[in-house]
Amino acid sequence: MSITVNRKALTFWERLYLPAIVGGLKVTLKHAYSTLIQRKLVTMEYPEQKWTLPANYRGAPYLVKDQEGSTKCVSCQLCEFVCPPKAIKITPPGSTGQTADRANAEKMPKEFEINMLRCIYCGFCQEVCPEEAIFLLTDYSITGNNRAEFIYNKEKLLSLGGVSPGIQKWKHKLEEAKAQDTFPVKV
């Protein structure tokens, strides 16, 4: 069964195609003029020009330090657990390993590796971190010459992450402990 679609018949001018040709010439000329003379480009020349990224952009996850320069991560391994593509690998210090670099912090990761080839920038690690130690920052072009280069270790992650001021749980705990010492105890 054939279906007949009722279309409006073209007028004489429309059938000549000429108005359409003139219209096309005008549109293309306008665009060429705005690009060539007015330099109104819609594209960016990428490596030289870059976007201004919003603060909440989800780029590569890096470890951050607090305002006093100490590692925030306490090696709780929650991020490693939650990471969907298993990109994070944390080596905890163990019972005999190095303790934290400051008082009242529980521990520090012995090694912290993120495989940037596996990372899917989901932001679960940032969401789950109880210490606000890992953040998805604004790096989006991760490059390297071989696979090994894409595995970022702790030093690299810390140096790339920079400082993120915020709550300092360990300091708070220290103050709490000091307050405990002078707590007026009624005998």
Place this chain on the structure above:
Amino acid sequence: MNVEFIIFSLVKLAVVVGVVQGLVAYSVLAERKISAWIQDRVGPNRTAPPFMKYVPVIGPLLTRMGMFQPLADGLKFLLKEDFTPAGVRTIYFWLAPALAVIPAMLTVAVIPFGSTLGAQKMVMADLNVGILYTFGIVSLGVYGIVLAGYAANSKYPFLGGIRSSAQMISYELSMGMSVIPVLMIVGSLNLSSIIGWQATNGWLVWYSPLSFFIFLVASFAETNRLPFDLPEAETELVGGYHTEYSSMKFALFFLAEYSNMVSSSAMMVTLFFGGWTLPFWGLDHPATTLLGGVANILVFVVKMLAFMVLFIWVRWMFPRFRYDQLMDLGWRRFLPLALLNILITALWLWVRTE
């Protein structure tokens, strides 16, 4: 036939073929750049040989203009793997690109691209049947495409080949008919004498604008350019007749298309826009000095490049015609129009001589 004639002919041949090939390479660049501008983009501006960054001012400028892009494109085509699919008809598969390129290059032979340079006429073969020769050669061009479509033994190239054969034959008719008024006015088939006539009487486009219009549209169809690129039609037929081709064989089809553009532009300039002549600055008669000869050649090349730009520009103006619309336009609009044009011209000539 003396030695001097052979030497000069060979030199002209080498120079013209070289220039046409260079034009083809750089018209690809022009196509990419103009397309980019029309689409609010920048176009190729990075490719450069490594030493270019040590050349001050000119190096970066040329790189920005994309001047090295054709070199990179050419190199890519040469170095790519030349893959022959398993199901193809091998002999025809190899023959088709050659058959597409040869006619495209041959048409340039009769076009007078300048007046004289020294004692040499700036035309490779000053045939008395110049136009007939061109039409004969152009109609051979369809074999390359049809054969490519057939040899690939695959449905999309086949459809492309069929479409192209129908399209090219249809529009060749209108094209041939559209030129007849020109021949009637001038009274000669020789392209040099057509230019000579235009030098004294004014450009033929003013005498027969309808001829020019039909010839222009038909040459778009003949060169498979948008809005008549049905044989290639990326959106419908993947790549049309050259879908199965790769590497240099594909590049040859590319070359043929752009050479066709060059030769149709040259034909339009010769037939309707006075060839190497300009009505002012004393450029309307054959040059007597060497400088004048060069000026004539430059006039021709500039006119031709203007048509090349038109070819590229039009590409971004219209959507592709539907197949039935294409046939309708060719057979039911342009052919009667061209016949009517012949009649009008004949009447006009008759009235004028009475």
